[in-house]
Amino acid sequence: MNLQDLKNKTILLLGKSRAFSEDEFFSQLQFHKINVSKEPNEDVRLVLEGRMMSPYEQNLSDALYEQKKYEFINIDIFEKLLAQEIDNDTLLMSLKLSNDKARLKSFLQNSCIDDTLFFKLLKMYSFGDEDFFENDDNRDVSAALIGRFYENIERNHNVQYATTGIYHLVVQTKNAQLLEAIADLKPIKKHPKIIKALVLHEKIPVSVQKMFLKKGDEATKEVMAYNANLDKNIARELIKDEKLAAIVAQNIKLDEEMFRLLSAYKNALAANETLNEAMQQELVTCNEMPIYLALAANSSLHVTTCKLLLAMQNEDIDTIIYTNSATPVEILQAAYAKGKYNESLSKNSATPQDILRELFLSEDEYILCNLAQNENTPVEILYQLQLESRFERAVKTNAAFGKHIQSENIGWL
Template structure:
């Protein structure tokens, strides 16, 4: 519908408005120069069926409709159109000048206005120094916020009344503007330094770990929050060097340790943390390696470097050439090992290294098939998610309970084989806890008792 076509015309409303309060509904109509009446007349250009119509209004509406005297529209359709044409800047100025909290609340509980305007209005709301659910007004606004943005709210219809509903909302959100808007709310800002027993603290933790949290929010968390929240930010891949230096200067041991686990830690920060052997080993295991960093860590911590997922083929060759049993064992357990290095290590005269490789999902299936010929390798193969299906099926005939338990836990074990294994009371629990078996049961809608 086009509101401009109703300018200087009259509409008849049966019942009441739904999303807008009665006063706001009339104010919006007035802004578009549309007159409102409660009785039918020749000048009525449109009839609106609202909520809570009386029996008399219902009869009158049906009579007018049957006589086809004028057009009809639902209150939802009209209010949606009115909301679409709200002059946001004018409304914001009006609310600031009037300081009308009741009117602001009406807009914040109005599902018809768009999200952009909603978030602008949310910034204006005063929580009165209280929490999200501490009084009726705050509770209504909090519930409306959750209902508006929570995915699949119909499946979690009570979540809007839970203090942790906002935490779950943050956890599922990919909207940077929404995350920022919630972070800036008064109850959250007041809770930045509180302990972990507070619901709002858990919301802050969810913000700190959300992949879509905007950079300005992360900067504020680094500068204003407590040690634990800083550790969460310190481990984020998008924690840039400026934030890393700020965290470094805090001198907080927990924060420094968290930084040492960050794969994107800057070179200058690396050099500042090298003095601490524990932190240096962490960095050797976790950092994105280039040639320069590899040489820095390879010199003192080759065993830790061998566990790093970012080692190139050339780096792996140097590690093998180091001729250290510990280093080669760490490399054999590394799921990012190059296939050519696997072949090289399999040629070594070490059963321990071979067992580690046969458990490693990076090992080529051809090598795993060859390994099956030796019964000593069966336990390792039963643990490997990359072991070929037909080998896993053969292993199910093993008499070794350790092999069977590993099979029962292996997510790659065929479901048919898992059904077979669960008949053994010793394996029943392991089969039921196997994620692959659980997904199959849910898909087939079959239940069991534990």
């Protein structure tokens, strides 16, 4: 259906509008030159079934349907057609000139408008100096924002009316435009937790990074330094502070340019999980124990780097390597054969299960506790360990055991 087909025609409205306010709904119909009747007559071309129909209207709808003389359409479909015909620029200019806050809020609550228009309208709304839910208008707009973008909102309606809903939006979304919109909302200044989630988000737009670099406090800039997806130009500004430089060096996604730029912070670089093989081997040549230890613990430890470190025959380095899940299985097997590194191997989720089963036979409390926490420990062993009060909590907090319980649809013993 095309609204143009209804120009100068009459529709029979049963019930009420849903997405549009009543005034806005009739205003839109008037704009499209569509006449409205509340009773059937010879001019009616379409029956529009709205929400909250009275018993009389429901009976009338049923009777008209039986006559098979009219086309019927649901209010949700019709309002989407109305929303598609809105000229965004005209509406925005009208709202700006009229300063009609009630109409602005009505459109923000309208689920039929598209996200592009919603974000433009949200930018126009003023929260004043009050919080997201501190007054009725702010509450309605905040609820509309959460309701529009929150994943599976139907399973958690309460979050729509709580500031935690805004926080969850940030954590859930991959939508950079939504992150930018939330970052621009004045009330977030009252919520450091939301700001932290924003500046750590992998999809945070460069525009938002620039805003927090310029306006954020020192605590915000420090949190931003932990973001692996930090823009290079933002990183260059942050590393002017030595404390922040070390944080950036350890966390930012490295390429050759950033590796050279941060070369003064080799200890931090050695812990960066995005080091490639060439970078790791270059750091090995630095001949500094803190760098060796950081590389040994690096979750992206390359096999060549691993062998170079083991060749140093340092007990501290070896102990860390055998705990590292990035260490190749054959190296872990060789370590077990030596019989010296059982405690480290019992912590390592890469340790083969046959070795973990043998370690279970140990009476060493530390090893058994490590096995209770190890996500690679065979489930039958975890069942046995949870029967002992010493290890019960460790087993219950073991993510792999939790998934097993859920998959088997059983409760804790």
